[in-house]
Amino acid sequence: MAKMMSACGVMCSECAAFRGREKGLEHQKRTVSAWRRIYGLRETPEHIACAGCLAPDENVFHSSVRCKARNCCRAKGFSNCAECPDEACPLLEKAQSVWDGVPQIAGTLSPADLEAYAKPYLGHRERLAAARPARTRRS
Numbered sequence: 001m002a003k004m005m006s007a008c009g010v011m012c013s014e015c016a017a018f019r020g021r022e023k024g025l026e027h028q029k030r031t032v033s034a035w036r037r038i039y040g041l042r043e044t045p046e047h048i049a050c051a052g053c054l055a056p057d058e059n060v061f062h063s064s065v066r067c068k069a070r071n072c073c074r075a076k077g078f079s080n081c082a083e084c085p086d087e088a089c090p091l092l093e094k095a096q097s098v099w100d101g102v103p104q105i106a107g108t109l110s111p112a113d114l115e116a117y118a119k120p121y122l123g124h125r126e127r128l129a130a131a132r133p134a135r136t137r138r139s
Contacts, residue, residue: 009128
């Protein structure tokens with residue numbers, strides 16, 4: 001499977017919701033249970049389904065539909081925010097701030113939970129920064 005990054009730097013292709021419906025109901029139930037235990041989220045199994053944040057609204061995780069950075073990225077035709085010349089974007093900052101607490105949670109997780117339910121969200125800022133092309137500076 002090809003790797004896919006969200007607008008804000010999360011690894012969509014490693015997220016438990018990515019292609020959740022294809023992975024089956026048991027996977028969806030395990031993810032609901034883990035996300036409730038780890039993040040306090042109250043989801044239902046049918047919500048554990050996503051085609052990646054840049055997919056059409058009907059194919060993304062329900063909370064991604066409202067993400068303004070995602071919507072901006074899609075409107076501009078970018079594959080992620082690293083393609084945008086505006087590096088000081090308040091929409092991107094808000095989207096990335098959602099994941100900033102994951103490193104503190106990650107330290108409390110078992111290796112299996114870390115891999116399955118936190119790793120895709122770790123390093124999102126660095127990952128996106130590394131994806132930015134080198135910009136030519138004008139004198």
